[in-house]
Each structure stands twice: as structure tokens, then as C-alpha cells.
Amino acid sequence: MIIVMENGASDAQIEGVVKKIKEFGLDANVSRGTERTVIGAIGDERKLDQEMIDALPGVENSMHIVKPYKIVAREWHKENTVIDIKGVPLGGKQIQIIGGPCSVETQAQMEQSAKFVKAAGCRLMRGGAFKPRTSPYAFQGKGVEGLDIFRKAADQQGLPIVTELMDVRMLDTFLEYNVDVIQIGTRNMQNFDLLKEVGKISTPVILKRGMSATISEWLMAAEYIAAGGNHNIIFCERGIRTYETYYRNVLDVTAIPVLKKETHLPVIVDPSHAGGKAWMVPALSRAAIAAGADGLLVEMHPKPCEAWCDADQALNPEELKQLMGELGGIAQVIGRSI
Amino acid sequence: MIIVMENGASDAQIEGVVKKIKEFGLDANVSRGTERTVIGAIGDERKLDQEMIDALPGVENSMHIVKPYKIVAREWHKENTVIDIKGVPLGGKQIQIIGGPCSVETQAQMEQSAKFVKAAGCRLMRGGAFKPRTSPYAFQGKGVEGLDIFRKAADQQGLPIVTELMDVRMLDTFLEYNVDVIQIGTRNMQNFDLLKEVGKISTPVILKRGMSATISEWLMAAEYIAAGGNHNIIFCERGIRTYETYYRNVLDVTAIPVLKKETHLPVIVDPSHAGGKAWMVPALSRAAIAAGADGLLVEMHPKPCEAWCDADQALNPEELKQLMGELGGIAQVIGRSI
Amino acid sequence: MIIVMENGASDAQIEGVVKKIKEFGLDANVSRGTERTVIGAIGDERKLDQEMIDALPGVENSMHIVKPYKIVAREWHKENTVIDIKGVPLGGKQIQIIGGPCSVETQAQMEQSAKFVKAAGCRLMRGGAFKPRTSPYAFQGKGVEGLDIFRKAADQQGLPIVTELMDVRMLDTFLEYNVDVIQIGTRNMQNFDLLKEVGKISTPVILKRGMSATISEWLMAAEYIAAGGNHNIIFCERGIRTYETYYRNVLDVTAIPVLKKETHLPVIVDPSHAGGKAWMVPALSRAAIAAGADGLLVEMHPKPCEAWCDADQALNPEELKQLMGELGGIAQVIGRSI
């Protein structure tokens, strides 16, 4: 850690900082510049609490040198991690498109969906049984019944399932239904107790980015899961909140190459929630794959106009199929496949 | 709800929208303008799902006319709600300053804190036993032991306590320790399962604004609690996330008059977390009270430089006392008291 | 325009709004709903001033139905506009990559740059003679001498030039040097006097998006140019300001399909300024083309480490060449060419 002292900081103040650094077991290196004194803390700086240092008299500001995340960092694990989801690899050369409806509605709707997802060439299926809704008066999902419907429909096509866990008390039920990938939604990215619980199991976890989470906070949220022992973590960019009102969120494509540099874990993108409109999905999907994403979560509904939730962002089966073709072409250009 | 059709929408498309509106039990009023057709849905529009309407062919966009929140809305409850916290009124003419340290550290620290809080003229005390920390490697709070320490220290001074609940499984323990006000933190504002649980009890709840929550999402989060039966809800503005990096968050003072207009429930402000630096706290506290806040959550630590968490945003006892004086003056100008 | 009255608005207030609408020469249609009265203003709503309506007693809010932009809107001009830049088409099937250094430095640097730009397959060249710099103490560009250097260097390779105009008093000089495309920078997107002046000539104008401009404000800024008579306008997305600090801006790829829907004018992207780091440029460039951009503004410097400005975002000649290959592949997938 580098600590910059205020212009005119006294010797006693400098001494105070050096003393505090040593209390934490690190060494201090003092350089007196023409306008400021700078102190370097040498050793394992994760032991130092930046806020405590900043509160010391005479300190202007401080900067971490070492990244605060460790297990998820590419710095300590150079190769890409490829996660095995019931035989489907995620994070390798092959790109995975995870298709399916926003919500589980009925057995028929899920069976139809599974058929179309499979037919389009997807190897994984998504669907929500528990739905985080802004309003307490809106449809909250089918719950456990929805898990049952989803499991059966997906099994008919041999598709592993991805579904969202909101409440820590439901984890055992998710394990009972052999949910193949647990999704942690954007509103729960920093629900630390939930992260700690999924850290104790080995089921792969999709960690969606918080609505306005920084890259660093997101990596640290993943570090919570990893610190518990579960290293099967998949980052999912889903758009961030900005001042723009034309679309729901701004898909942050820059996050894709940045995450691929910072972490060895797979990175996927949700183009459906990002834009919020079905007509934006193909362009955003192509952009995500072109930027290096390892996969997509795409909403598809057999009859979008009749969907119970987020209807206007779902593709219909035909549109999904066509999109898969385009994505295959782009994948090839960058040396990958769909 | 007002539905605007695309330029050139066909009669069949207009008919389709009218039909859908009627399926939900509302009436439709079609006005054909020079460039667009506009359809008004007349009746209880909370029954209509905006996303389903937007997905219909030919629809350009739609607008809710009625606010989606009801129990928390001032529209349906004109007078201010005054919440009684063990005899201390919040939301009335008297303003409440809730002082105390960020974290519970030791029995001695909490007893000292309680003494100073009381001496400064505060009637409620704050302190965290469970701490949401960005890093899994940082101090996570003293947990249940912290609740015990806090309860005892506050009882010595007869101060009701305010503390954060993060995990739904801890609610019973909070009730056992007779926590007087449960705080829902910024990261959990849309942890809907947690909101539903605190909706089932009657303990007052401070609902902090999510890091980038809109006023409307925040009111809807409160509506989750209210819909369960607990109407003792206190909104707490704590700064929002913006592009500015000089300070941690931007304290949104405009939210104060806006919430006072939209809801009958009390509104308080946390100037300590907003700015992130102790030297900003007095100015932000004065601004909040001048703008009409019903109270403040202010961090005070007996020895800020030794605090275990968020050290550089805590006032020392002397600073808190001085601030109370200034706030008293401002309260008087606007016809209130501290 | 749709005007929603407050719950409980009086008949006199409703009458007042109707009267005001009629004063502006429009007709009014009053619908009384169960909770709110809604008034529709029928006729050319561009004549109505929304702020004046909103200020009338009893009005809760209002909504424009017709888009405020006209000349630039695709609604009134269905086909793509293809702009001819000295024989190079922009906005058609062929995608244009505009390469070159951030700043004009020396004759040798520009001649080398022009050679590399041409060799990489680009048909247009960029370079800044006037530089908007945050600090008054930083290099402000070579000025008129820079225009001269750039013109000569580009002419040797037969490349049309793109360069930024900051000061309205410099326009004549730009015309003297036959600048082929005038760039209006992000800080001047709403410098309305500058927009009006470039509206009076016929030179193509690249209009960069303001740092935090909405899509609608951006289209309206273009409308300023178009209203003056110059319809040769090219939109350039260059990243928007958000809370994220890892990269300089967030490239808003969603803006690409949205603009292609809203306007008939070409849309290009500046991946270099968006991310701010050379290593991010290939991924962002691929994403932009995949999302449907008509071109790119890419920084290339013969020796990036020696550049006088924005050194760490420039590609070297080899990297530009390689990128051109990848972009060609993606263009083909979506039925276009480079």
C-alpha cells in the first residue's frame, strides 16, 4: 500500500503511520518528495485495513497495490478454467448459449420450450421458478412446483438446467431437484450470506453483476463463493444502470475483455435483460460473442406475447435459431465454435 | 394506463390491444390522433401487466398513470406517520439523531459510546453486530455476541437500539435480543425474502436505499414490508452511486422532499456513509435537516482512529455534541426541534 | 401530448389545461378515469411547450407522443443515408475504418501514419490538430500548422481527412484546408452555436456523443445541424460516463441498434477513447461491427510509446492490420464488407 501524506504533515504524523503499519506486521519505506511525503507499506497488504490508515492524522489518501481478490484472479491461475456442467464445458473453445423462458409457467410451455431450445442447438436451458419482482403484487414465480416442472421438461431433452436461487432457505430444495447451475441474481450479488452458502457446495454458480456493481466488487463477491471452496463460478454481465432511459440497462461489453484479463473463470452475457426488448437481442448477442464472451443467457418463449413475465424481451423459437447461425459465424472468425 | 401505438399501426393491432385490456377486466378508450393512436385503459390498472401490453404487435410504449405503491403512498394516507420506538417518536415535529459506532467491538467501547451518545442528546443508538463487507477476508462483525454487548451497553443508558439484519435466519435472534429497530442495509433493499419476513413482525424497520435504487423501486421495496402487515417503516437515504470519485456516494438531498411528498412514512439520512469522511458529516447533516429529514444516523466513535471499521467517517464525541447544537438551530428555523 | 391530472384535480383546473392547449392551436380530448383525468392534445404537438403545460395548476405530468426530432428521424426517411466522402461511401454495405493518430505531431509522423493507415486497408484518416485537454497546461495541439501537416501527409496517400473543430472562429480555416469530415467532439455536442455554423455548410460532420448525453439529446443535437441545411451527419458513439473506474468510459453498444432504428444517418464507433487502453480496442471494435456499426474511428500511431497524447490507447500498425482482418470476417457474417 502507498500512503500519501498531506502537504505539511508533521514528523510525528509520519511516525504515527509508520508505527501503525508495523503493528500489522509490514515494513514501511518513507520517501520525502518536494511537496508530499509518501510511505510505502511492504509485505502482505491484505492484512492492512485501508480505512484505518486513512483515518490517521496527516494522511491524504492511500492506494492498494495488490488486487484484493486472490482465488478468482488470473494473476494466480493463468489458464482459463473450464467448468463441466453435466458434460457440457463452459469456458473453453466451445461457446454455450443457454436458452429458455424468463419464467416457468406450465408443464406444456416448458416442454415446448425445451424442444425449441434443443432444436436451436443450445446445450443448456434456463427458466425461473422464483422471480425477483419490483412489486409485491406481481407474479412471484411458481416456486417449488416450478422447479419440478422445469426438471421434468428439461430431462426429456437431456438439457442441464439453470435457475435462480433467491432465498438461502431454499438451497436444500435446489439440491434435491439436482439444479445443474444455480443463478445468483443481480439484486443478490452482495447478499453475502447467500454467497457463503453456495460457497459450501460444488454446484456451478452463475453470479450476475449487481445493477451498479464495479468490476472489483463483482470479483470480490465471487471471492466470497470461492473462499468457501466452490470454484465453479461463472460471471454474467447483464447491463448496468445509467442515466439513459431509452433502454433498460447499458450492456457493458468492455467488462468482457476486462474480466477475461482479471479472472480465469468463464464470462457470459445476458443480452435479454440488458436491453429489455427482443429486437435488440440479436445485435447485443453478436457484440458479446465478438467481444469474447464464453456464452449467453438468452430468453426464448414459444409465444412471447403470452409470456407471464418480461414478454417483450423474449425471442421466439425462429429468431433464436437464426441468431444461433449468426453467432456460429462470428465464433469461427475468432477461432471458436458454438 | 396509456398505450401509444406505433405510427402506422393497423386496425387489427389496435383491436388486439383493446381485447387484451378487456381480458384483464378494464375498459379501453381509443383516440386516433394525427400521427399516433392512443389507447387509454380505464379501471384498476394495477391488474394490467405493462410488459405484456408492450409486447403486443404495434405498441410503441405505455405509461402507468396510477402509482404502483399503495400502502406507503401519501395519496392514500394524508397525515405523517409517527413511529413510536419505545416511547421515542420518529416522524413528528421532534427530530431524532441516532448516534453510535459503525461496529460493535468490545463491551467497554460500547458502554463508552452509549454514554457519549446520551450525553450529546441523542435518544437512540446505532451499532453493527453483523457487517456487510466487500471482502470475505475483512472483519465481518461480532455476530450474536455483538448483539449481546450492544443490548447491555444501551440498556445502561436507556437507549433503544438500531442494528442491521442481513440474514433471514437471524430474525429470531434479533427478536430475542429485543432489537428496537431493525435496519435493512443498502445491499439488501431488494432482498425480497428478507423484506417479506420483516413484514410479518411489528418491529420498526429502517429501509436503506439501494446503492442505485430509484425512488420508485425504494417505495416498492417498502411496499413489500407493508404488504405483509408491518407499517413501521423508516426510509433512510444514504447516498447514491455516481461517476464522482472524490467522495464515496452522492447524498441525494432531493430525495428528502420527494419522499415526504410521496409517502407518509418517516425519512432519515445517513450522512456518514454518504460522504465517507468525518469532515463532510457536519455539512451533510445540516443540509439533511434543512431539507426536511426526520432524523439522522450518525457514526460516532469514542476514538475514531482505533475503530475497526469505517474509521475515517466517524465523528468523535466532541464533534457529535457540537453538531447537535447546530442542528438544533436549524430545526428551530423550520419549526421543529431536536 | 398526453397530460395526466393530479388525483382530485378540479374542473376549473381541467378547463385551464384545455384552454391552454387550444391557445396553441391544438384540440383537446378529456377522459375521466376512476382515479385520474387524462387529457390528450391532438394536432402538431411540436407547437406545445411541455414545461408550460407542466406548470399549470393540477397537472401531475405529461408525455410527448411524437418524437421531437424530424429531419434526422427514420420515421420520415426510411432508407439508410449513404454519405459520400470524396468518393468513399459511409452508411452503406461497405464499412469504413478511419485510422490515424490522436494528435498531429510532425510531418514525418503523419506521413508514416498515412502510409500505415493506407496499408492496413483503411480509406479515411483521422488526426487532431486542435485538442480539447482537461488541463490548460497540457499540449493543446499544433493548431493551423497541424492542419497543413495533416493535409499534405494524407494527400500523398489519397486519403480524405477527419479532424476536430472546437472553435467556431476556425471554420473558415477548415474550409480553406478542405477538411473532408469535420468532427464535433464530445464536449461540444451541445455547443449550439458551433452546431448552427456547421449546419450552414455541406461538409460531412461526425457528431460525437456527449459524455453523458441521452440518445434523444444526441438526436436533437444532430437536428440542430440538419435544421441549418447540412444533412451529412454521422453519429459517433464513444462511450458514456458511469460509476465504473476500471475503464475510462463504458462503450454503449446498445446505442448502435437503437440509432439505426431511430435515424437513417450513419453510426460509427470510437473504441479507442471508449476503453482508453490499446489492449481493449480489438474486442470493442469487433463488438461494434457485430452490433451493426457503419464504421470505426481507431487510433493508430507508428510508435505508441512516443505519442504526445493518449499514448496508451493507440494501436501500432501491426495491430491495426490484424484487427482489419478480424473485422472483415465479422462484416461478412452479417452481409457486409470492410
Added chain:
Amino acid sequence: MIIVMENGASDAQIEGVVKKIKEFGLDANVSRGTERTVIGAIGDERKLDQEMIDALPGVENSMHIVKPYKIVAREWHKENTVIDIKGVPLGGKQIQIIGGPCSVETQAQMEQSAKFVKAAGCRLMRGGAFKPRTSPYAFQGKGVEGLDIFRKAADQQGLPIVTELMDVRMLDTFLEYNVDVIQIGTRNMQNFDLLKEVGKISTPVILKRGMSATISEWLMAAEYIAAGGNHNIIFCERGIRTYETYYRNVLDVTAIPVLKKETHLPVIVDPSHAGGKAWMVPALSRAAIAAGADGLLVEMHPKPCEAWCDADQALNPEELKQLMGELGGIAQVIGRSI
């Protein structure tokens, strides 16, 4: 400047950075930590171009230690600067409320306004003759005729005038009309040619914050004016752009104490443009004064419902008068006067 090298940077890379630092005439201090090497550049770091350093091989990132602004910085000028505006002091103990309409409309409207402004106890008057409007089809201000109307009306009451300059070619006209304070609007905060021109005169300048300008960019924009020789600069906070849509902007009160710490120049606030609604103005005005602002720019119109521009944010004369009373009370609490 502190330069952090990548983990694993080679000796040659470290040597390269040291060499570059020395080329700029500074000294280098190399500390090799356990995980990273850190290089300190010692000397006048304003000479170093951060982007050039960041582009060198092996550099991870760098941090300025010294602030980039100098003339406007409190670090180099400890006392508050009090600007004399025709005998009215701004920046001292006395707070100045600048009242008046958004736009100059007619002679009668301005004379009435001036009378009310004076009667309310304001000592300075505002009014716009040139209006920056999002739409080219909206009222653009009365122009030079407006200046004439304003000058005459204000002179009748002996009020100095504040009005916005948008076009550098109009500066001479502003000087002819003896405009007492020139306002640079939010869209022109980084119109560097305009800043340079007002830097050459001695008329006081109100520099509004750009819609999403950082504190640092804002201080640097002022430094442009100061570097030209004009030190009569007044900062005006007017709300920043965020994701919140309930109000036009978020008034950033935190900027007030922060600017008072960073600069010796006066800081005022525009509560009218911030919120965008007249009913929010009193709360925001009180908050601004309580947080330490040296003055306010408040819109007042004799008949708000008939205003030609921004009607719903103007107070009426009675509301302004009442507000002045409240502000006087708050000023007293913090040892100032109105």
C-alpha cells in the same frame, strides 16, 4: 507520481520507466516490494505526462500525488477569495441570493421581476438573453435585444446583472452592455476556447458544473480561466446527471464542502435547475445554505404559469420572499447573514 509495475515486470522495463522519468527532469526512487515494484517520480510532476508513462511496457498503473490545479487551489491560497460585484461581496460572510427569471421576455416582465427581486432582499439579478435549448425549434432567447431590456430593467433597481454567454463572438457585446457577471453554462463547462476568452477579461465569471463533470474536471476548467489572468471565478453547482428520473438532476450538496476545502473561490448553488420543479426549490435552497454555499441562483417569475421557458421551476414573488426569511435564519445558525 507513483508508478506501480506489473507483477513480474523485468529489470529492463523498470529501467525504461526510470529513464523516461529522468528525461522529464525528475528523479526516480525504486522500491521493490514482495509482489510489485513501485517507482516514485520526485520533482515537479506537472511536467510528467501520465498517459505516456502508462503506455510504457511493464507499467500497471500510476497515481498523481500533487493536484493538477494550482491557481484555484486552496493549497496555495489559504484565505477565502471575496469577489466584488459592483460593491456586492460574494464569498464572504454575507450570502448572496441571485434572483430573477429564466429568460428575458419583455421590458415589462423584466421591470416587474427586478422590482420583486429587490423587494425580496436580493442584491443581484439573473436572466437569460441567450438560451441553450435541447431543440433547435424551441425559443432560443431574445438575444442582444434581451441584454438591452435586462440592463435597463436592472438599472432601475440598481441591481448588477448575471447572464449567460454561449458564443465567444458575443463577448464584445457583453462588455458593451457592462454585464456584471458572465455565466458559463453547464454545456459549455469544457468549451475551452470560450474559457480562454473569458480568462482574458476581468468580469466575474460563474462557472456552472458540467452535467456529469467530476470535481477535478470542474476545477481544471476554472484553471483555464485563471491561467488567462481572470481570478474572479464563482463555482455553481446545479445538479448532476444520474439514473434517477423523478427529478431532472441530483443536487450534489457534498460538492459544497468539498469545493470549499479544495478552492478559495466562492461556491454557489442553482436549486431551480437541479430539481426542475418549483416545489423542490425551498428545501434544496435551505440544504445548500446549511451545507455552506456562498450564494444561490434562484428562478423567480412574476407569473410562473406564463413564463416562456422552464415555467415549472420558477418561484413566484411571494415564495421567494418567504424563502429569503428561512435562509436568513439558517445563515445565522452558521454564523453568516443574508
